[in-house]
Amino acid sequence: MIEIRQLSQRYGGSRILWDVDLKIEQGSCTCIMGRNGVGKTTLLKCLMGLLPIAAGEVLLDGKAIQHVAAHQRARMGLGFVPQGRDIFSTLTVEENLQIGLPCRRDGVKKIPERIFELFPVLAEMLHRRGGDLSGGQQQQLAIGRALVTDPKVLVLDEPNEGIQPNIVSQIGDVIMKLNAEGLTVVLVEQKLGFAKRVGSEFRLMEKGRVVASDSMAGLSDELIRRHLAV
Numbered sequence: 001m002i003e004i005r006q007l008s009q010r011y012g013g014s015r016i017l018w019d020v021d022l023k024i025e026q027g028s029c030t031c032i033m034g035r036n037g038v039g040k041t042t043l044l045k046c047l048m049g050l051l052p053i054a055a056g057e058v059l060l061d062g063k064a065i066q067h068v069a070a071h072q073r074a075r076m077g078l079g080f081v082p083q084g085r086d087i088f089s090t091l092t093v094e095e096n097l098q099i100g101l102p103c104r105r106d107g108v109k110k111i112p113e114r115i116f117e118l119f120p121v122l123a124e125m126l127h128r129r130g131g132d133l134s135g136g137q138q139q140q141l142a143i144g145r146a147l148v149t150d151p152k153v154l155v156l157d158e159p160n161e162g163i164q165p166n167i168v169s170q171i172g173d174v175i176m177k178l179n180a181e182g183l184t185v186v187l188v189e190q191k192l193g194f195a196k197r198v199g200s201e202f203r204l205m206e207k208g209r210v211v212a213s214d215s216m217a218g219l220s221d222e223l224i225r226r227h228l229a230v
């Protein structure tokens with residue numbers, strides 16, 4: 001479904017991603033893991049078209065999209081929940097959700113009820129300003145906003161960073177439910193327990209390269225010790 005081939009990326013003079021090869025299978029929940037600074041966020045931004053790439057290919061359903069603009073990738077079915085959430089703090093919850101509507105391929109102009117079934121708190125807070133929500137509520141709003149686009153793939157960058165445990169657990173439930181319904185999920189995740197709970201696949205990064213790829217059951221103690229332990 002998604003294939004990244006020989007992708008390289010640099011910030012100015014420093015090279016961040018080195019010949020990254022990565023496959024994401026349709027219907028999987030793939031966790032991209034690795035220590036701080038190995039290039040996980042940079043890789044997601046390259047996938048989403050938010051950063052230019054120096055070399056390589058990004059394919060969605062066999063079609064090369066590395067030159068396609070970010071807003072068009074959203075229309076093609078890539079939904080993104082960025083690190084830090086990027087909620088519009090002066091807009092209401094409803095307005096934040098409506099931002100996703102123009103990306104829909106089916107022309108639906110109303111926020112689907114499903115979003116409020118998944119995250120009831122968003123219905124309760126509909127007319128509050130985004131900036132007035134707690135961190136956990138903002139994260140639910142960011143996921144809701146991505147789901148409003150009706151994505152084929154939901155891409156999340158550390159959705160649990162700085163969030164209280166009961167909301168982390170709710171977010172995990174929602175991700176697993178959506179994945180069980182067929183939504184492909186790509187997730188940058190540092191929390192090992194969460195990754196093991198929701199993920200079906202892992203991709204391990206070290207110094208700008210993917211160094212191990214397998215089903216989650218194959219994430220051995222040795223790989224954890226070598227590439228994840230701090």
Ligand SMILES: Nc1ncnc2c1ncn2[C@@H]1O[C@H](COP(=O)(O)OP(=O)(O)OP(=O)(O)O)[C@@H](O)[C@H]1O
Pocket residue numbers: 011016034035036037038039040041042043
């Ligand atoms: N805008 C930028 N300009 C220059 N260097 C950057 C920029 N953004 C990130 N970097 C550097 O690129 C490298 C990879 O960063 P990236 O954020 O992709 O890693 P990460 O694995 O997502 O880390 P974290 O888990 O801390 O978010 C780091 O060395 C970082 O300092």
